Amino acid sequence: MKRVMGLILVPFLLFSAWFVQPVKAEKEEHAWQDEIIYFIMIDRFNNGDTSNDYDVDRDDPKAYHGGDFRGIIDKLDYIKDMGFTALWLTPIVQNEEKGYHGYWTEDFYNVEEHFGTLEEFKELVEEAHKRDMKIIVDLVVNHTGYQHAWLEEKDKEDWFHPNKDIRDWNDQEQVENGWIFGLPDLNQENPEVRSYLLDMAKWWIEETNIDGYRLDTVKHVPKDFWTEFSQEMKTVKEDFFLIGEVWNDDPRYVAGYQETGIDSFVDFPLYNELTRVFSAPNQSLSRLDTVWAHNQNFYDNPYVLGTFLDNHDVERFTRAAIKKKQYPPARLKLALAYMYTTPGIPIIYYGTEIALDGGADPDNRRDMNFRADKEIIDYISKLAELRKNMPSLTHGTIEMLYEEGGMAIIKREYEEETTIIAINNTTGTQVAPIEMELLGDDLELRGTLSDELVRNSDGHYMIGLDRESAEIYTVKEDSGINVPFVGAMVLIYGGFVAFIVAAVVRRKKHND
Ligand SMILES: [Ca+2]
Ligand SMILES: [Ca+2]
Numbered sequence: 001m002k003r004v005m006g007l008i009l010v011p012f013l014l015f016s017a018w019f020v021q022p023v024k025a026e027k028e029e030h031a032w033q034d035e036i037i038y039f040i041m042i043d044r045f046n047n048g049d050t051s052n053d054y055d056v057d058r059d060d061p062k063a064y065h066g067g068d069f070r071g072i073i074d075k076l077d078y079i080k081d082m083g084f085t086a087l088w089l090t091p092i093v094q095n096e097e098k099g100y101h102g103y104w105t106e107d108f109y110n111v112e113e114h115f116g117t118l119e120e121f122k123e124l125v126e127e128a129h130k131r132d133m134k135i136i137v138d139l140v141v142n143h144t145g146y147q148h149a150w151l152e153e154k155d156k157e158d159w160f161h162p163n164k165d166i167r168d169w170n171d172q173e174q175v176e177n178g179w180i181f182g183l184p185d186l187n188q189e190n191p192e193v194r195s196y197l198l199d200m201a202k203w204w205i206e207e208t209n210i211d212g213y214r215l216d217t218v219k220h221v222p223k224d225f226w227t228e229f230s231q232e233m234k235t236v237k238e239d240f241f242l243i244g245e246v247w248n249d250d251p252r253y254v255a256g257y258q259e260t261g262i263d264s265f266v267d268f269p270l271y272n273e274l275t276r277v278f279s280a281p282n283q284s285l286s287r288l289d290t291v292w293a294h295n296q297n298f299y300d301n302p303y304v305l306g307t308f309l310d311n312h313d314v315e316r317f318t319r320a321a322i323k324k325k326q327y328p329p330a331r332l333k334l335a336l337a338y339m340y341t342t343p344g345i346p347i348i349y350y351g352t353e354i355a356l357d358g359g360a361d362p363d364n365r366r367d368m369n370f371r372a373d374k375e376i377i378d379y380i381s382k383l384a385e386l387r388k389n390m391p392s393l394t395h396g397t398i399e400m401l402y403e404e405g406g407m408a409i410i411k412r413e414y415e416e417e418t419t420i421i422a423i424n425n426t427t428g429t430q431v432a433p434i435e436m437e438l439l440g441d442d443l444e445l446r447g448t449l450s451d452e453l454v455r456n457s458d459g460h461y462m463i464g465l466d467r468e469s470a471e472i473y474t475v476k477e478d479s480g481i482n483v484p485f486v487g488a489m490v491l492i493y494g495g496f497v498a499f500i501v502a503a504v505v506r507r508k509k510h511n512d
Contacts, residue, residue, distance in 0.1 A: 032241055032263065033303045034394050036340075036384055037136065037347040038084040041312050042092070042115050043100040044365050045350055046071030052114055061362040064100045069116035069124045076127055078370070082353060082377060083384020086134040088214050088243075090312070092121060096145035101312070101365070102138065103216065104145035104183070108200045122208050134211035136241060137204065141197045141229075142217040143183035151184055159193050161185040176222055188225040197225075198232050205236045212241030215262065219246045219253075223260050230261030243306050243345075247313075251291075255298035266306040267344060269294070274309055275317060278335035280324040281427045281468060285408040288338065289400045295343075303395070307344035309335050309352065312365055316351070316358040328355040330468045333379050334425055337470035340383040341393050341421045342410070353377045386448055386472055392417040393472075401439075402432045409434055409463060418475040420445055424465035431464040445473035 047053070048070030057063040072089070079087065091102030094110035102112065111118050125135050150156040166178035179185045188194050204210065213233070218226065226244075233240050243264040246254040251269045258265075270291045277283045295302035309317040309332075317335065318328040332355055339346045350356075354372035358364035387393045396414035403409075406425035409432050411418065418439075424430045436459045445454040445461060449471050454461050455478055465471060 030239060033345055035086045035134065035345050036084050036387065037086045037088050037306070037345060038079050039088045039311065039347050039349045040072060041090045041101065041350065041365050042072065043067040045368050046075050048072070048074045049116065052116060054114060058367065061365070062098060064114050065367055068114065069120040073124050073127050076131055076133065080131050080133060082381050083388065084133065084348070086136055086211070087128060088136040088347065089138060091138045091140055096147055099145060103140055105140060106145050106148065109203070125209050136212035136214050136243065137210050138216055139201060139213045140216040141186065141188070141201070142220045143180065143185050146183060148184055158190050159187055161187050176220055180217065180220060188221055194225065194228070198229060201229065202232060202236050205233065205240065212243065215242060215244040218244040218257060218262070219248065223257065226257065226260035226262055251294045251298050258300060264304045264306055264345065266308060266347065267295070270344070271308055274335055274338070275320050278331055278338070278425065279317065279320040280326055280331070281425055282406045283425060284403060284406055285423065285425060286400065286403045292343065292398060303343045305344045306347045307339050308347040308349065309339070310364070311349050313361060314364065315360055316356060316364050318355045318357045319359050322357065329375055332376055334423060334468060334470055336380055336383060337421070338423060340387050341412070341472055342398060348380070353380060382449065390417065390419055391415070392419045401434055404432065407432055407465070420473040420475055421470070422463050422465055422473065423470045424467060427467050429464065429466055431462050433460040433462055435460060439475065442478040443475050444478040445475055447471045447473055
């Protein structure tokens, strides 16, 4: 009887081997490159509490519009449902009059009354954490608001650099010590100022349990301050994340700040190319590949850079597309497909999911509208799901296998997983013939968005896409067998084994 069972089981076991999926590695320690960040300008996102609407004027783009912590708490599920894992919020500290954006500090140790109370902010952090989402807060240590009380205090004369404009933006001394836009420039070389700022930044972490800082105007503050800052913040929370704004188009200049211990930087050089390549069709993607090559050369960990299409300081991507007479959602989807499937932490500015329009500041800070079309919302939710489930998209190597006038094929590889990303940035249907040698012999590429299947034909994988569309393919061994057939075989074998087992049991019972 044993021998009979063995004979039956051998083909069954062989067969079931077809279905064994590669076991995913146990989730390693938390990696920031797995995050997807939703960036909110608090005043413009959602008004959840009208009792704090002091001097709100929604018709004035430079006045408070009423957005607050309560409004964000009310929308945490909305944000999570799109697949975001972290929020970056504009500064929360008390600002002087008209400082709706948060960058004109009046009191470093208070929350802005228009946004709510400290207790409400802590509730926001707690509610985000309950949903497995992290909170990154914007922090400004370069300057204060125009009328800060310290300017009048005799014993604080050394707290600011002399009032000078930056005339030569290539002169690092001027960039660090000049007053940008006339904002009083703090003197971080003064030990008193330095320890005030460090204590303040640590206090917010301890008090509110936030997970990271987005550091404003990094290049306007000396590097040695940032070195001390980074060390100090990590003593409060080991995994505390620092993402710096070094606004410069030269990756070497930006990368020069990584020696300070700041973990990550928003990628302005990539932003420039992303908007250029995707705001209108028929642009080659190869320049994006060049940006990646630079990033790999200049950064210790280019995978942790923050990638973005627009932010509160530049015109919205939607506007860039409109200026080129394009349909913004079509352009946005391609750009987002690229961002979500290539290295870096995608940072999505609120309103991108509804193709919100806006020119230069403050027009790029229009009020969010939660009743708009769901087209892009559905698309980024799907992209986020793929990014979450396919480690090659966040951790993998990247290689552009093909680029022809805007039709691009990109390969990502991580451990056992290979993923192919196809982007057709043209206005015509395209077919990219990928030579078999570049991928492997008997593989099948299955589209995760369309379920389309691509197999080796005559030494090529012919990857075809409609105009202005993208696809992400999983790559598996070509089983050569179709799923319904295999399913039927399993049922037959399974049934047969069950029958034998039942017979043995019956016989055993009978013998007993
Ligand atoms: Ca309000
Ligand atoms: Ca400065």
